Amino acid sequence: MYRVFLTFIAVFFLGCNGPIKTSVVGDRPPNILFILVDDLGKEWVSDYGxxxxxxxxxxxxxxxxxxxxNVYSMPQCTPSRVTLLTGQYPFRHGWVNHWDVPRWGGGAHFDETVNPSLVQEMRRAGYKTCVAGKWQIDDFRVEPDALTRAGFDEFCMWTGYEAGVEPSAERYWDPYIFTKEGSSTYTDAFGPDVFRDFIIQFMKDNKKEPMFIYYPMVLTHTPFVDTPDESANNNLGKHKAMVRYTDKIVGELMEALKGNQLLDNTMVVFTTxxxxxxxxxxxxxGRKIKGGKASTVEAGICEPFIISWPGKVKANQTSDALIDFTDMLPTFIDVAGAASTNKWTQHNASQIIDGKSFKNVLLDSTESAREWILGMGGGNNARLTANGVENQYNFRDRVLRNKKYKLYISSNRAPEKFFDLKVDPYEEHNIIDSLNTKERTTNFERLKQVLESFPIKDNDxxxxxxxxxxxxxxITAESERWKI
Structure with a gap:
């Protein structure tokens, strides 16, 4: 594991590591309910088509x-989740590939002492914090306090599959769940119900304080299962039942917010x-779309993304603003009233944050501060070495896009495909050899120029x-020497 040395910002306000007072219009900052569905593209949300x-x-x-x-995630679980927690791209935080910590271990874990931490800053801004569902970037057997250190006051989590612990494979029926009381099987229970009920109880217990509720669902990830509401005899039928149950839970959470008089001061974010x-x-x-997980095609990374915030975000709006998952950290902290890094902990303020707040997009229906968004990573192209988990590629392939054009960049740092998404949204006609208009040439060169700003080598x-x-x-690889 290579060592990380941080250069801290020299000047901070006195008491920079204690709780702060935020400046938000109204009696208190808004609650934030962040719903992150597992493995679901736009082709399974009816409002998207x-x-x-x-x-x-x-x-x-x-x-x-x-x-x-136009909202980009990363193409697989680990890079997406670490990106939204840190506000950094995978090439910077290093979790480029999927690495299932409870299953594979190797000393790897999400380390809040060397990475930015969204939840720490939300708690510092005066929020009560909660997480329920799927984490998978720490092994709770090794670090039973991992979620507390990450910034959560309360938690109710599927452990992820813990190598050697067979019951931990279950996230749906008879789920194996970790709380402050430890890990155990919830016999005859359906995991999504347990997580939903935990969140609703957290709302009731903490409704007098601003709340940050992170709900990384286990739905709709495989294995395909029957739900309490439906049974099916094939995978497609089970998948549909799981999507419908996801939708049902969203409705139940909205009813819980309303029933606890919280809805009018809560920003609800739904994505995958x-x-x-x-x-x-x-x-x-009008098309058949194969699921795009683990791929940087649009079906793999351009996700459904919805925000409801009564009294702040006008109803029935659509936006083409460019946003990606690095923007979650600065936006949530901005909404909490702590946008200035002078209000952050010294550790977090010293970090490079790739994301940009899009709060103004919500309040004023303006464009985002972005000219491009990025997607990269996924797959299991990582191995354990004597120095820790390392990525296979020194420079991982990635995609960059603006509102109209999308550029694919190879692991050799070379442009390899170019698409006009306005006329070719399903990426069927590569025009990289047809830069025969000024518009095409200009957009190609602008996106190519962004490539030059990236580090020569991705972090591990x-x-x-x-x-x-x-x-x-x-250990299956020799540190650094195995890389491509």
Whole structure:
């Protein structure tokens, strides 16, 4: 594991590591409910044009606020989740690839001492913080206090599959769940119900204080299962049942906010961590779309993204503003009234944050501060070395896009494909050899210029290694020398 040395900003206000007072119009800052569905593309949300499903509660959420068309996640679980927690791109925080910490270990973990931490700043801004669902970037056997250190006051989590602990494979029926009381199987329970109920109880217990509620769902990730409401005899039928149950839970959470008189002062954010599994195909705007998970095609990274904020965000809006997952950290902290890094902890303020706040897009229906968004990473192209988990590629392939054009960049740092998404939204006609108009040439050169701003070499995951465990995967590569 390589060491990380931080250069701290020299001047801070006195008491910079204690709680701060935020400046937000009104009696208190808004609550934030951040819903992150697992493995679901636009082709499974009816308001976006899905034809094989109806999602009335998600559609209602969209009608109450702003629906976004150009929001990029990363193409798989780990890079997306670390990106939104840190406000950094995978090439900077190092979690370029999927690495299942409870399953593979190797000393790897999300280390809040060397990475920026969204939740720490939300708690510092006066928020009560809660997480329920899926984490998978720490092993709670090794770090039972991992979520507390990350900034959460309360938590109720599927452990992820812990190597050697067979019950931990279950996230749906008879789920294996970690709380402050430890880990255990919830016999006869359905995991999504447990997480929903935990969040609703947290709302009731903390409604007198501003709340940051992070709900990374286990739905709709495989395995395909029956839900309490429906049974099906094939994977597609089970997937549809899981999507409908996701929609049902969204509606139940909205009713809980309303019932606890919280709805009018809560910003609800709905999105997904990446596209649908490739095992599922859905009808979308007259086409059949194969799930794009683990790919940087639009179906893999351009996600459904909806924000409802009564009294602040006007209803029935759509936006083409450019946003990506690095923007979650600065936006949530901005909404909390702590946009200035002078109000952050010294550690977090010293970090490079790639994201940009889009609060003004919500309040004023303006454009975002971005000229481009980025998607990269995914797959299991990482190995354990004597120095820790390392990425296979020194420079991972990635995509850059603006509102109209999309540029694919290879692991050799060379442009390899170029698409006009306005006329070719399904990326069927590569025009990199047809830069025969001024508009095409100008946009190609602008996106290519962004490439020059990236570091020559991507970082590997940044962490101080945890102690060796008997279930750690074996070292299978020689540090640095195995890289491409």
């Amino acid at each position: 899905a034809e094989d499903i109806v999602t009335p509660n998600i559609d209602k959420l969209a009608a109450s606020g702003m629906q976004f068309n 961590d990446n596209g649908t599994t490739g095992a599922i195909t859905g009808g979308y705007k 995951p940044k962490y101080q290694s945890n102690p060796d465990q008997e279930w750690d995967v074996e």
